[in-house]
Amino acid sequence: MTAKKKRPTLQDVADRVGITKMTVSRYLKKPEQVSIALHEKIQSALDELGYIPNKVPDMLSSAKSHAIGVLVPSLTNQVFSEVIRGFESVTEPAGYQTMLAHYGYSQSAEEARIATLLGYNVDGLILSESAHTERVRRMIKTAGVPVIEMMDSVSPAIEQAIGFDNSAASFAMTELMISRGHHNIVYFAARMDARTRLKIQGYEQAMRKHNLEPFSLQTEEASSFTRGALLLRQALQQRPSLDGIFCTNDDLAIGAFYECQRQGIPVPEQIGIAGFHGHDISGAMVPRLATVVTPREEMGRLAAENLLSRLQGKPVTERVIDLPFRLEAGESLRPES
Amino acid sequence: MTAKKKRPTLQDVADRVGITKMTVSRYLKKPEQVSIALHEKIQSALDELGYIPNKVPDMLSSAKSHAIGVLVPSLTNQVFSEVIRGFESVTEPAGYQTMLAHYGYSQSAEEARIATLLGYNVDGLILSESAHTERVRRMIKTAGVPVIEMMDSVSPAIEQAIGFDNSAASFAMTELMISRGHHNIVYFAARMDARTRLKIQGYEQAMRKHNLEPFSLQTEEASSFTRGALLLRQALQQRPSLDGIFCTNDDLAIGAFYECQRQGIPVPEQIGIAGFHGHDISGAMVPRLATVVTPREEMGRLAAENLLSRLQGKPVTERVIDLPFRLEAGESLRPES
DNA sequence: GAAATTTCTGTTACGCGTAACATATTACCT
DNA sequence: AGGTAATATGTTACGCGTAACAGAAATTTC
Structure with missing residues (x-):
């Protein structure tokens, strides 16, 4: 096979059924609006062609990407894996895809990663730092996406900080x-x-x-x-x-x-x-x-919940959320006297 | 401010300079094709408006997303952090963004993640598994993106496997x-x-x-x-x-x-x-x-190199790359007799 | 059975960066 | 100056899913 078959579009599916792509689109989004008679035909056309939904056109139409950019300084650091787990325990059921990037504790790398993520039209950003370059603040403001800073509870936050002291x-x-x-x-x-x-x-x-x-x-x-x-x-x-x-x-x-x-x-x-x-x-x-x-998992979970709430247009409730920590004495210190 | 300012487009920048967006686009991609006289004007318009490059329109025009989807079973597992580090040590300098997703060792979750990643038009896929659902194989074939399986060197690979025995x-x-x-x-x-x-x-x-x-x-x-x-x-x-x-x-x-x-x-x-x-x-x-x-980092690095080479249209050289492992006896086994 | 309503499908336009092509401008040469 | 080449900018069209509106078909109502 020399001709490189490109992946099927809604139009291809529609052609095969003999309808317009709009109806196929509806079948995928709001099947109750499509006559039962068509359901089976459309479904089998989808299956036969192996249609894979394409989010990109919709992203372009100023709609939402349903992706959230998460920036952590390091992936090898256990701490962030657990924060991310907490985060995704909320975002994943809500249908949001995480775009994870890391910046090796470098502010300029953070700036570059944020630009990239915004280039993919993420709907929101989670940062793991409270110190940023001026350009980062500009970009975030210009892009108009909600942002949450994790890991520390220092103010002032760009918009909202969730962490501990x-x-x-x-x-x-x-x-x-x-x-x-x-x-x-x-x-x-x-x-x-x-x-x-x-x-x-x-x-x-x-x-x-x-x-x-x-x-x-x-x-x-x-x-x-x-x-x-x-x-x-x-x-x-x-x-x-x-x-x-x-x-x-x-x-x-x-x-x-x-x-x-x-x-x-x-x-x-x-x-x-x-x-x-x-x-x-x-x-x-x-x-x-x-x-x-x-409170690693909780931090991630709360960050996710607050971000989703803001994506629904709700205002920031608390600019700084200060979570409690706990001391564990273990046995690596001398016993209480 | 009630009116929600949306993020500036190339057109906004062009208007401000009094040229067309095409010239601004060229300034960003191939500045040597734009007269020196305009450079400064365009740059300051970009700065003033805080233009953030938008990859999405280009992704739509069947061009490349410059994003690679990487699927790992778990983020908390140290192994994969190191593989990813090796991977990004190659892809990042090459200008590719990693879209990381994890599936908790579940085949059906893997399937869902792959569909999502393909929905964002990733240019290639890295998987950490050699067993997949039939639908996964279908999707990958239909999407026509290069795929590499990591972590094990068993054949037959979908296209190419890089790992150890x-x-x-x-x-x-x-x-x-x-x-x-x-x-x-x-x-x-x-x-x-x-x-x-x-x-x-x-x-x-x-x-x-x-x-x-x-x-x-x-x-x-x-x-x-x-x-x-x-x-x-x-x-x-x-x-x-x-x-x-x-x-x-x-x-x-x-x-x-x-x-x-x-x-x-x-x-x-x-x-x-x-x-x-x-x-x-x-x-x-x-x-x-x-x-x-x-060989965790090396596995990631090789996976990246092979994927990039295939993104440049080069054919698969070795279907299975079997990397060596090494035994470390430590002191937790009885000494040699 | 005709009008009113509901249900279903189609049409049009849109988003924005870029490739390909077209045109305009300047430089260069004899 | 006339013509060719090189450089610089503009024009057009495209990708594909969906919102908004329009129109067609089926169903209900009296």
Whole structure:
């Protein structure tokens, strides 16, 4: 076969039945408006030709694409997979397709991705960041699509933010560590994004409040178990007297814990370790990891619900939705005295 | 403001400069064909109006969407994040947008997702499965877009498969375990997809070859660390004499390991444990986990390269690309004797 | 059985960027 | 200057599903 058969259109289906494409279109959208006599004929023509609905023409006619653009900094980060799961648990039953893109924590990459997504006429946008370039704000305004920022509850939001208070969460965990007798606490950070900075702030505030000297180690690399181990070795060199590690996420914390094991450092007796987010593994490992349990799925779900509501023309109800977090002490901190 | 301003079109930009949209279109695509005198004027009109390129009209004109649909069974599964990273490392520089969708290991959901993606006129499809419904095969054929199946190297592929030999990998690891003195090996599986079945096959073949009795535990639930712990408890009840655990992925293996720790079962002395895929954590933990290291990023990269080549009209070179895997013995198996 | 109503199908126009072709303008050459 | 070539811009048509309106057919009503 040399002639490349192109995919069938409504017209092809209509021709085969001997009607107009309008009737076929109706059969697909509002079958009750089409005579029963035609149903079978149309259906078999659809089947025989293998018609695949095409959303594009309708997208062009200024109608809706029924696609929502979701931007996350990273796919490998477990956190976002869970947020997305929550998000899609709402959008998918509602018939919206997710267009997922990631930008590797880079603002300029975020800008490029947003332009691309808007180029596909997404009906709305979910962002995972609260800091954006000026052009991003322009584009969003010009495109006129609803936007929700996730992951943090700082204001002012572009339109609406749904998240939790990263700084307060970090403050609370630091105080818990201090109350458990860990005073020389080092903070481990990777990939310095806006949220990480907020977490460090909370940590530093708590340390200062208790007249302790904050000290944080940062790396530009992505966080991973291996990275946590590296940071621990580095920290032991720079602060041999440390007795606590607070990590910006569970991966680093667990990596640091393994390194302690390798070096024969007892946890939590000599060093207490805390993570952030409360992934499945933090509760499964031995000892269970102290961590801040964050509302990941709920965040995604709420973002979806609010976005859908706004797509139906309803106004923004709350500009900032601040979800609660929870501290889990695990067994990687010294016991309560 | 009551009147909802809609997003500017090329015509709006052209009007502002006093030219036709065609010239503006050319300025964006082939600026060298537009007189220098106009460049500045057009650019400032674009900036002032905040024009956002719109791909949809061109998609309609049977041109290409420059989007590729990627289907994975699950986003929370680390494996696929890494495959996607490899994939996008090629497609993104080439100017292709990924439309990611997941189907929770369900064939009918896969079918629905494929229909949706084709509705957005994706230029190509990447699937993570080799078993499909008949309708899926029909749709793909009718749509006439190139398709690549990832994750396994079984033939026959719809058009082209890129992966590794799941069954052989499983066979090899089972033999390694046996050679290390683990003979009463139980296989842990979650979510019975086609790949898992292949892995079980390999395990069973190796067991039988050595006159050992295969025994596998399966669950419909998603795999997780917690799930690995549960399966271990279950296995100890049903096979108290077991001395080896081979898991369909690292998560289950690590969860099982933690449960051993909790129960005071020495690993690898009493029970040897092996996982599958070789994620970062498997090499970071103590003891390091025995695992099958699979070519995840490379698989994604190759899939992308082959798909792009076919989008340029080149023919399929190899119908099945079988990538090598590698065994990592770690310290969770008994030492070589 | 004719008018009124309901049900069903058809017609027309639209969205917007771009390929292909046509025209206009400028540059270049002898 | 006349003519050819090169450059720059404009014109037209197209893709395909659907809303809005129009018209035709069937059904109901008295």
